[in-house]
Every structure is written in C-alpha cells, then in structure tokens.
Amino acid sequence: MLNNTKSIENKDYAELKENLVSLFNIVIEDNKKINIADVDNLRKMSIAIKAFDLVSFSMSIFAYVNYKLNKLNYYKTLAILNDAKYLAVSSASYPAQKINNFFTGLIEFEEGNFDVSLELINRALNIIVSDEYDFNEKISEIEDKIKKLQQKKIISSEKPSFIPKHHGEDPLIALLKVGRTIALETNLDNLLTIIAQEIKLALDADRCTVFLLDEEKNELWSKVALGMNTKEIRFDSSLGLAGHVATTGETVNIKEAYKDKRFNKEIDKKSGYVTKSILCMPIRNMSHQIVGVFQVLNKKDGYFTEKDEDLLIAIGSSAGIALENATLFNKQKQFIEEQKLLLSSFVDTLSASIDARDKITSGHSKRVTMYTMLICDKLNFDDKQKEVIRQASLLHDIGKIGIRDSVLQKEGKLTDEEYKHIQQHVKITYDILSRIYFSKEYEDIARIAASHHEKFDGSGYFRKLAGHKIPLGGRILAVSDVFDAITSKRHYRSKMPIEKAIDILIKDSGTHFDKEMVDTFLSIETDKIINVMITDNKKLEENDRIVLSNYTLLNLHSLIVNHNEREHTSEEDRFISTFLKYYNDDIEQNKDE
Numbered sequence: 001m002l003n004n005t006k007s008i009e010n011k012d013y014a015e016l017k018e019n020l021v022s023l024f025n026i027v028i029e030d031n032k033k034i035n036i037a038d039v040d041n042l043r044k045m046s047i048a049i050k051a052f053d054l055v056s057f058s059m060s061i062f063a064y065v066n067y068k069l070n071k072l073n074y075y076k077t078l079a080i081l082n083d084a085k086y087l088a089v090s091s092a093s094y095p096a097q098k099i100n101n102f103f104t105g106l107i108e109f110e111e112g113n114f115d116v117s118l119e120l121i122n123r124a125l126n127i128i129v130s131d132e133y134d135f136n137e138k139i140s141e142i143e144d145k146i147k148k149l150q151q152k153k154i155i156s157s158e159k160p161s162f163i164p165k166h167h168g169e170d171p172l173i174a175l176l177k178v179g180r181t182i183a184l185e186t187n188l189d190n191l192l193t194i195i196a197q198e199i200k201l202a203l204d205a206d207r208c209t210v211f212l213l214d215e216e217k218n219e220l221w222s223k224v225a226l227g228m229n230t231k232e233i234r235f236d237s238s239l240g241l242a243g244h245v246a247t248t249g250e251t252v253n254i255k256e257a258y259k260d261k262r263f264n265k266e267i268d269k270k271s272g273y274v275t276k277s278i279l280c281m282p283i284r285n286m287s288h289q290i291v292g293v294f295q296v297l298n299k300k301d302g303y304f305t306e307k308d309e310d311l312l313i314a315i316g317s318s319a320g321i322a323l324e325n326a327t328l329f330n331k332q333k334q335f336i337e338e339q340k341l342l343l344s345s346f347v348d349t350l351s352a353s354i355d356a357r358d359k360i361t362s363g364h365s366k367r368v369t370m371y372t373m374l375i376c377d378k379l380n381f382d383d384k385q386k387e388v389i390r391q392a393s394l395l396h397d398i399g400k401i402g403i404r405d406s407v408l409q410k411e412g413k414l415t416d417e418e419y420k421h422i423q424q425h426v427k428i429t430y431d432i433l434s435r436i437y438f439s440k441e442y443e444d445i446a447r448i449a450a451s452h453h454e455k456f457d458g459s460g461y462f463r464k465l466a467g468h469k470i471p472l473g474g475r476i477l478a479v480s481d482v483f484d485a486i487t488s489k490r491h492y493r494s495k496m497p498i499e500k501a502i503d504i505l506i507k508d509s510g511t512h513f514d515k516e517m518v519d520t521f522l523s524i525e526t527d528k529i530i531n532v533m534i535t536d537n538k539k540l541e542e543n544d545r546i547v548l549s550n551y552t553l554l555n556l557h558s559l560i561v562n563h564n565e566r567e568h569t570s571e572e573d574r575f576i577s578t579f580l581k582y583y584n585d586d587i588e589q590n591k592d593e
Helices: 010-033 036-048 052-070 074-090 094-110 114-126 136-151 171-182 188-202 240-248 266-271 306-355 364-378 383-394 398-402 416-434 445-449 472-486 498-507 515-522 526-533 542-548 553-561 570-583 585-592
Strands: 205-214 219-222 233-236 252-254 278-284 290-299
Touching: 010 036, 010 052, 036 052, 052 074, 052 094, 074 094, 074 306, 094 114, 114 136, 188 205, 188 290, 188 306, 205 233, 205 240, 205 278, 205 306, 219 240, 233 240, 240 252, 240 278, 240 290, 278 306, 290 306, 306 383, 364 383, 364 472, 364 515, 364 526, 383 445, 383 472, 398 416, 416 445, 445 472, 472 498, 472 515, 498 515, 498 553, 498 570, 515 553, 526 542, 526 553, 526 570, 542 570, 553 570, 570 585
Parallel strands: none
Antiparallel strands: 205 219, 205 290, 219 233, 252 278, 278 290
C-alpha cells in the first residue's frame, strides 16, 4: 500500500486538501472558471509530500476539466482516471475513490454511456465521507437529463457511436476487464499474459507481445508471444522496432513491416511467422520512464488506426503501473526466498555442528526432522507450518553445545547429577534460539524446539507443560526424538528390537506422548521409515520398497507381536524379513566398529 497522510506534515496536507476541495466546488458550479495549470500545480505539490490520495484527487479533477475545456481524447481521459483510481485504492482513501468514481461517471455521461454513468455515480454516493464533497445538485441535473432523453426516446440500446466498430472485443469492456484484473494480479507472468490477451482482443489483432526492459542486461524480454511456441524471447534493447520504441519513446504504426528497415526479421525467421502490420508503443511507469514495449501484430481488418493507438494508450497507462508493481513484488519475493535459503543453510549448519560432536549420535537431528516431516505430511499441514516445525526439529538439540563432552559421550548409565546436567540442554536450546531474530512466521521455533522433552501428562521438562499446552510441533517432535533414540545405537546400548521400540510408543501414549501423534506416526508406510533409517548407509531397492509400502509400522508391530496366534502368509513373512534386513543391517556394521 502507498504511503498516505500519516507520514506527511499535517499543515501542508491540510492546506493542499483545502485548495483541492475549493477547486472541486468550482468545477461542480462552473468548470470554465478553472485554470488547468492550477490543478496540475496542486498535483505536483501533492507528489512532493507523497500525499497519494491528494495526487489521485487532483488527477481526477485534471482529467475532467481537460476533457471539458480542452476536448481531451476520451481514451486518454480514461487513462488518467485509471491512474487516479489506482492511487486512490492503493492509498486506501475513500474520499479519493469517491471523487474518482464521480468524475469518471460524468465523463461516461458526456459520452452517452448513461447506464455506466449512473452506476459509477451511485458508487460515489455509496462511499460515506464528509459533507465537503457535495454531489447532490449535479446528480439531480444528470437524472433530469436522462429522464427527458428517455421520455423523448432519444436513448437507445445501441452502443454509442464513439466506440470503433470491429470484429474484436468492445474496447470499453477491454479497458474495464484489464483494469479490474491487473489490479489483483501480482504474478508477473500471469499479468503479461492477461494484458497481451486483452490488447489482442480489443485491437482485433492476430498477436500481441508485451516486452519488458531489463536495464541491467540492456535487453528486451518477454514470456508472452501469443501464437508462438516459445517460453521467452530476449534480444538487445537497441534492435528491431521494439528496441527503437524502447530507446526513443516513439509510437510506431507500420502498415508493411518488411519495408521498414527498423523491423527485425530474425524473429520471424526463427518462428516461421509472417509479420505484416505493426503497432508498437512504449510502456511507461508513474515516473514516465519507459519500462517496456507493447508490440501488436497484424490487424485482422486492414491497418491499425489512430483510435487503436488511443485505446492502447489507455490500456497501457494502467498496465505500466501494474507491470512495475509486479516486477517490484517479484523482486521482493525473490529477496524473501533468498533470506529463507540463508536461514535454512544457517540452521542446517548449526544442526550438523551439534551432531558432529559425537560420531555415535551423528545424523540424529536430520533423522528426527525427517520423521517429523512424515508426521506433518500425514496430518496435511501446509508448507508454512511444516517449514517452522522443520527448522525447530533441526535445532531441537542445539542446547547440547552447553553440555560437557564427558556426559554427552559417556558410555554406560548416567548418574543422577549427570542426568540433571544433560536435561539442561532443553533450557539452553530455548535461551539460544530466543536470542536469534526470526521473522514473525518463524517466531515459534524456540518454543517448539525446547518442548520436545515435555510429556503429555505434565511430568516432562523444562517447563512441565501438559496436554495441548505443549506446542503441536513439540508433541510431534517428542515422538520422532524418542523413536530415533531407541532405534539407534548409543554409547551405553544397542538399538532396540523394532517391536519393543513401537511398544514404548504405544504404552506411553497419553502419558509421555500425545496419542494422536503416536497413532499418526504408526500409520506411516514402512518404506518411508526405512528410507529415514538408512539415509547415510545404503539405498532402498525398488522391489523392497514396493513390499514395504504396503504395510505400516502398526502392521509390523501386530505381525511380530502376534506371530504365535496365527501363521503369517508368505507375503507377510517377506515383508517382515525385508524390513528387518534393512533395520538390522547396521548392527553388524557397529559390531565391526
């Protein structure tokens, strides 16, 4: 949203607004008393203090007075009003929107578009602001004129004669469609497509390409070339007609392209397309700088006319601002993505640095994160929620940086004092992460990471949270962390048999763990579980993956625990042996070490 009145000096703003209101009242009474230079001067003063609502106000008055006194072209008038509308909406100014709708309605009335006129004026009336904008007398005047025209049956249902007749789309509708659509679109590729398509229809042309100027590379480029099988066109910004227009700012209207030396025939040679007539026009931003070029090809019924040029100017005014905004939005989005990658790289490095302190526990944070993501996928979390939990998972043991090596790497059972010492790593994790600045969407990382040793019954540490007071990410982490710990080798023990590991999760559901998180984890297909376990050792063979994908951890537990109650099928035996082949694989390796 554009800066509004809050950031400017009240005195300057109030004085400018008072002058504009005075001008507005004069225009309503008798627009012939207005000096257009005075209006434009107020516009420039509004720009100087960045009062964009007043810039919109002044532009709406300027467009109407210029139209009435200087007979400004209808399409050019609409272009100015479109710019004013954009500023009014962007600055969230209801008075500016009210004024814009009102003057646009007056223009439409003058052009004979009575239904459109009344609709716009009614919109203006429905926007509630102060009484300083009094339309009532003018509204009554318009309504009386329309009633008389209706009584005399002068008003017909036919389109007004000022609209050019062609086989393409009604240009007024095209203007409205483009204005409505581009105001909501921030994706640059989509925006280019929309604008090109609407211009093609409105001008009854065979093709339209919207080129943008890449100042860094000194190139014109486009991802839109309707009718051409290409994803992107790029060429030096000095080449061809588009280059000429981008360099000079001149509008070029050519009836026979191949007779013009400025036309670049190479694009036709590559595409097989034959260009005949061309209308090429610069795209400008609010600062009147050239940001691109419209290139419309092959008018279907003759040649491009002056009315086509006027229509393209009207569309281009709004399109230029929208394209510039979309470009800036994309750059900002790219910057945010780069910052996220930087954060992710930083987190990965911190996580790896902790794991590197102890060869035995190496890879723990990575595996816990992978198990956690499998649970999140089962719960259908969105990408943003998953990313926060992923970062917290990777960093959940960062506090072990403050734990003595003699305790962290001790072979054998810990003493009570050593156990209390190692429990401190959760509090240290919280202290470290809470001192790192995270953007708002990542602000829960510290809380989630530091809650992985909380227990559902409140007997955990370090805050002794219980039930749903434990962050959801922390309840998931608790399951992943314990499962990886008991299914991995430690200094003081070997990994547990898989059925005993699953037993612990089931028996401690509702006390240590959130039962819903355990149930979700046990519903994960075993090929995905094995993929986590063997991440750093070997690859899961495709035939084995297919076998494992048909069973969950809960199925595995049931088959092993209840094997005495019924005989397994050959398929079940194959599943169990396949799972244990990978699960037990590193036991032999560890013995050798």
